[in-house]
Amino acid sequence: MRLALLHTRLRTEETLLLDALTSRGHNVEVIDLRAEVFDPASPERWLGFDLVLDRCVSLTASLTATRILESMGVRCVNRADAIEVCSDKMRTTLALIRDGIPTPAVRIGIGAQAGLAAVESLGYPAVLKPTIGSWGRLLARVNDRDAAEAIVEHRETLGSTTQHVIYAQEHINKPGRDLRVFIVGGEAIAAIERASDHWVTNTARGARASGLIITDETSRLSRAAVHAVGADIAAVDLLECPTRGLLVNEVNHSMEFRNSISTSGVDIPARIADHLASLTLPVARVSNPCMPVARVCNPCDLRQSESELAEARR
Amino acid sequence: MSTATATLPRCPECDAHITFNRAPLRGQVTNCPGCAVELEVTDTEPLTFALAPKVEEDWGE
Numbered sequence: 001m002r003l004a005l006l007h008t009r010l011r012t013e014e015t016l017l018l019d020a021l022t023s024r025g026h027n028v029e030v031i032d033l034r035a036e037v038f039d040p041a042s043p044e045r046w047l048g049f050d051l052v053l054d055r056c057v058s059l060t061a062s063l064t065a066t067r068i069l070e071s072m073g074v075r076c077v078n079r080a081d082a083i084e085v086c087s088d089k090m091r092t093t094l095a096l097i098r099d100g101i102p103t104p105a106v107r108i109g110i111g112a113q114a115g116l117a118a119v120e121s122l123g124y125p126a127v128l129k130p131t132i133g134s135w136g137r138l139l140a141r142v143n144d145r146d147a148a149e150a151i152v153e154h155r156e157t158l159g160s161t162t163q164h165v166i167y168a169q170e171h172i173n174k175p176g177r178d179l180r181v182f183i184v185g186g187e188a189i190a191a192i193e194r195a196s197d198h199w200v201t202n203t204a205r206g207a208r209a210s211g212l213i214i215t216d217e218t219s220r221l222s223r224a225a226v227h228a229v230g231a232d233i234a235a236v237d238l239l240e241c242p243t244r245g246l247l248v249n250e251v252n253h254s255m256e257f258r259n260s261i262s263t264s265g266v267d268i269p270a271r272i273a274d275h276l277a278s279l280t281l282p283v284a285r286v287s288n289p290c291m292p293v294a295r296v297c298n299p300c301d302l303r304q305s306e307s308e309l310a311e312a313r314r
Numbered sequence: 315m316s317t318a319t320a321t322l323p324r325c326p327e328c329d330a331h332i333t334f335n336r337a338p339l340r341g342q343v344t345n346c347p348g349c350a351v352e353l354e355v356t357d358t359e360p361l362t363f364a365l366a367p368k369v370e371e372d373w374g375e
Contacts, residue, residue: 009354009366010342019336032341059372087374134374235375252375 001026001280004052008033008061012258013269017055020273033061043072050280052076055254059087059132062254077276078253082231086253090131090167092229096248099228101221103248104239105170112156115166119148125171128152130163134252136202141171172239172247177201179212179238179246181222182255182268183231185275188219190266192259203259211263217246225251232279233272323361327351332363 003021005028007014014030021028029049033056046052052074056062066080078086085091096103109118119126119142128140128151142148155163177195181188191214196207203209212218222236225248235255239247257268322331330348338344342355343366352366 007341010339015336015339015342018339030339030341057373057375058370059374132372135369137374254375256375 001050001277002029002048003027003276004029004031004046004049006031006033006052006054006056006062006065008056008058011057011256013256014055016258016261016269017053017272020267020269021276024273024277026273026277033058033065036065038065038068040068040071043074046072046074049074051276053276054078054083057254059083063087075279077233077279078231082229082234083253085229086231086234086251087134088131089129089133089250090165092251095228095230096225099224101224101228101248102244102246104172104241107168109166109168111164111166112152115152115155115164115168116145116148118166119152119168120145122168122170124148127169127171129167129169130159131165131167132162135204136200139200141199171199172241172249174201174239174241177207177240178249179218179240180260181214181218181236181238182234182257182260182264182266183222183226183236184233184268184271185278186223186226186232188214188222189271190214190257190260190264190268191218192263203256209259209263211265221246221248229253233275323363325349325351325353326363327353327365 003026005014005018018028018030046069052069054062054066054076062083063080066076066083069076070080085095090108093103093106105122107118107122109115125141125143128142130138140151142151152166177193178201180192180194182190191212192209193212194201194203194207194209198205201207218238221238225236226234229251231251231253235252237249239249241247261268322333324330325332325346325348328346328349330346332344332346332353338355338358338361340355340358344353346353353363354366356362356364
């Protein structure tokens with residue numbers, strides 16, 4: 001397999017993936033998008049790859065590159081549409097609701113007045129999140145109207161226009177932890193729990209990770225969530241609600257896993273490498289039941305599938 | 315790396331020696347063992363570093 005690994009900085013995850021891929025004999029070109037110029041009318045270079053793996057830490061870089069490459073007919077993992085949905089908490093919520101997947105209640109208001117009304121209609125405590133953002137940054141748990149007014153005013157005054165969209169989420173009284181399930185090619189391959197005394201349980205904010213046994217319920221729910229957002233490789237964050245059971249909180253399209261290998265006991269980069277290789281097999285590319293349905297809707301994929309079908313029939 | 319300590323690259327911030335478990339790659343990010351600052355490999359022949367870019371608004375997973 002000839003694969004391009006896109007990045008904007010090589011973290012531990014990217015070097016682990018590179019090692020897993022090259023040790024399996026795959027030809028990997030590591031491409032730093034900070035030094036790349038795309039010519040959308042000249043796809044030749046990119047069509048030489050069987051697959052492009054997006055591992056950019058920058059969402060802007062991920063979306064720009066995958067949009068251009070998919071327009072050329074290059075297969076990207078994850079797809080641009082999936083990246084767009086996963087990266088935007090509001091769009092993730094819409095996808096989960098559309099597919100009937102349990103998720104915390106959300107209210108959305110545009111601007112200060114509607115934003116505050118959105119929080120009030122949800123009740124307190126509530127969690128305010130930027131619709132685009134990661135690693136637990138700028139999350140705020142507001143316990144009363146005073147706090148909500150302060151956050152909304154700060155967003156309105158100091159933030160960019162995208163910060164004027166107030167995304168308020170029901171606060172889930174979780175038991176000091178959340179669950180993360182890693183999905184690769186439609187399969188739940190590993191899971192961890194992230195525990196913290198703080199209500200934010202991101203490892204980037206100091207939460208402690210430990211291994212977790214995958215149950216039928218966590219597997220089913222996480223796979224459904226990844227299917228809803230159209231991703232192929234993703235990590236699903238689940239919250240344990242005392243009254244409603246498991247709820248899907250987020251789906252991460254460019255998951256970090258350096259601290260989840262030893263804790264889960266699963267060689268996650270190896271599983272990803274094997275899955276990527278399976279995508280380039282002609283028959284597997286058209287018959288893999290793990291493929292999200294949304295993939296088939298991509299015109300680029302349809303073109304690929306038709307040629308692959310013809311090739312497979314020969 | 316089997317390079318002698320005297321020839322190991324140094325942190326541009328605190329001058330500590332920087333080592334890698336595998337051959338470093340251009341763009342790779344590592345933490346200085348001396349001052350914990352994040353460094354990015356800017357070249358491999360010879361090995362050079364710069365302070366890694368700070369986290370931006372659209373970074374994440």
